[in-house]
Amino acid sequence: MMAWMNEEAWKETLQSGYAVYYSRSRSQLWRKGETSGHRQQIEEIRVDCDADTILLKVHQKGAACHEGFESCFFRKVNAEGTVAIADERLVDPAQVYGKKSS
Ligand SMILES: N=c1c2ncn([C@@H]3O[C@H](COP(=O)(O)OP(=O)(O)OP(=O)(O)O)[C@@H](O)[C@H]3O)c2ncn1[C@@H]1O[C@H](COP(=O)(O)O)[C@@H](O)[C@H]1O
Numbered sequence: 710m711m712a713w714m715n716e717e718a719w720k721e722t723l724q725s726g727y728a729v730y731y732s733r734s735r736s737q738l739w740r741k742g743e744t745s746g747h748r749q750q751i752e753e754i755r756v757d758c759d760a761d762t763i764l765l766k767v768h769q770k771g772a773a774c775h776e777g778f779e780s781c782f783f784r785k786v787n788a789e790g791t792v793a794i795a796d797e798r799l800v801d802p803a804q805v806y807g808k809k810s811s
Pocket residue numbers: 710711712713731732733734735739740741742743744745746747773774775781806809810811
């Protein structure tokens with residue numbers, strides 16, 4: 710998945726050992742898994758060459774994606790440019806999030 714952090718999210722991630730993001734659409738700190746239970750325990754943190762992108766390697770409980778897939782990158786683009794689902798859905802989002810799945 711790809712998500713944003715602000716300074717508060719970054720500090721809490723380091724302090725807690727679990728992934729914490731900042732949701733721009735919800736304008737609030739986002740402790741991943743707070744609703745779903747699908748928390749992300751940090752295993753390793755890397756930063757890119759110009760230190761503006763962070764890669765979290767995590768132990769993922771359940772599914773990272775709120776659509777029920779292990780990863781948010783569950784669609785594949787083929788050579789013709791069409792898009793198809795390439796992975797299996799692990800969980801039913803309605804069961805995990807109720808009506809609030811987006
Ligand atoms: N759980 C997710 C979730 N998991 C992965 N993602 C991906 O993370 C991206 C960023 O999420 P947001 O929309 O909150 O973040 P944003 O800062 O507004 O960024 P953009 O939407 O502009 O990308 C989304 O585009 C999704 O691809 C999720 N986006 C939203 N949720 C919602 O987050 C809530 C809490 O979920 P849990 O943390 O799993 O309990 C629930 O209401 C979920 O529906």
